[in-house]
């Protein structure tokens with residue numbers, strides 16, 4: 029039992045050490061590959077995660093196998109902080125993404141999204157001009173509305189209204205329902221005579237580079253997307269958290285062993 033926990037910690041850290049190498053390589057690959065704004069924001073966190081994993085694994089590996097108590101202590105401290113951080117982050121993200129949902133539009137297959145329905149914290153993030161411009165250029169550069177345009181190219185207004193749309197397509201690629209614009213095709217609409225009091229209606233343009241990318245509904249679509257993605261991240265987080273707590277407990281055993289063995293010498 030005495031050696032077992034040390035060996036197990038050593039083995040687990042060898043695994044994470046091996047795992048950190050592809051993560052770092054992947055991050056560097058991303059930085060070489062990514063030409064658009066959208067891919068580039070990912071590379072730094074990925075490389076940082078890889079390096080962090082590498083350092084922590086080395087500390088755990090050397091600490092457990094070579095019985096270096098202070099390294100193992102440092103390892104346990106970092107693990108503890110990681111568990112607390114991950115726990116707090118998971119709770120925080122749950123609270124922040126809890127609010128908000130798409131609104132059903134009568135007689136339409138798609139839903140529409142309003143920024144005001146989402147949490148204030150998230151609203152503040154996307155209302156920051158610098159942040160939004162970055163996200164916007166990323167959405168404009170992608171295939172989001174291009175695909176949308178081509179998919180529904182020959183659809184009549186009736187056929188179009190039956191479609192289910194993703195939150196981002198509903199928010200960014202078409203004008204809001206209450207603008208009552210006249211449909212030419214999915215990304216080309218003519219202003220009607222009906223009065224509207226939605227600022228998004230003035231933000232709409234048939235220019236494929238503008239569309240509704242300046243609309244509040246586009247920001248809301250993004251937040252809705254975030255909300256959906258978050259559910260998947262939360263599951264992963266909880267699994268990682270359980271794994272970390274198990275490793276931490278074994279690490280504590282190894283640490284006790286180190287100390288008691290040092291006593292004997």
Ligand SMILES: *[C@@H]1O[C@H](CO)[C@@H](O)[C@H](O)[C@H]1NC(C)=O
Pocket residue numbers: 212216217234235236
């Ligand atoms: C939108 O449709 C109108 C009428 O069919 C057409 O005259 C106009 O050029 C189109 N605009 C764009 C940007 O495709």
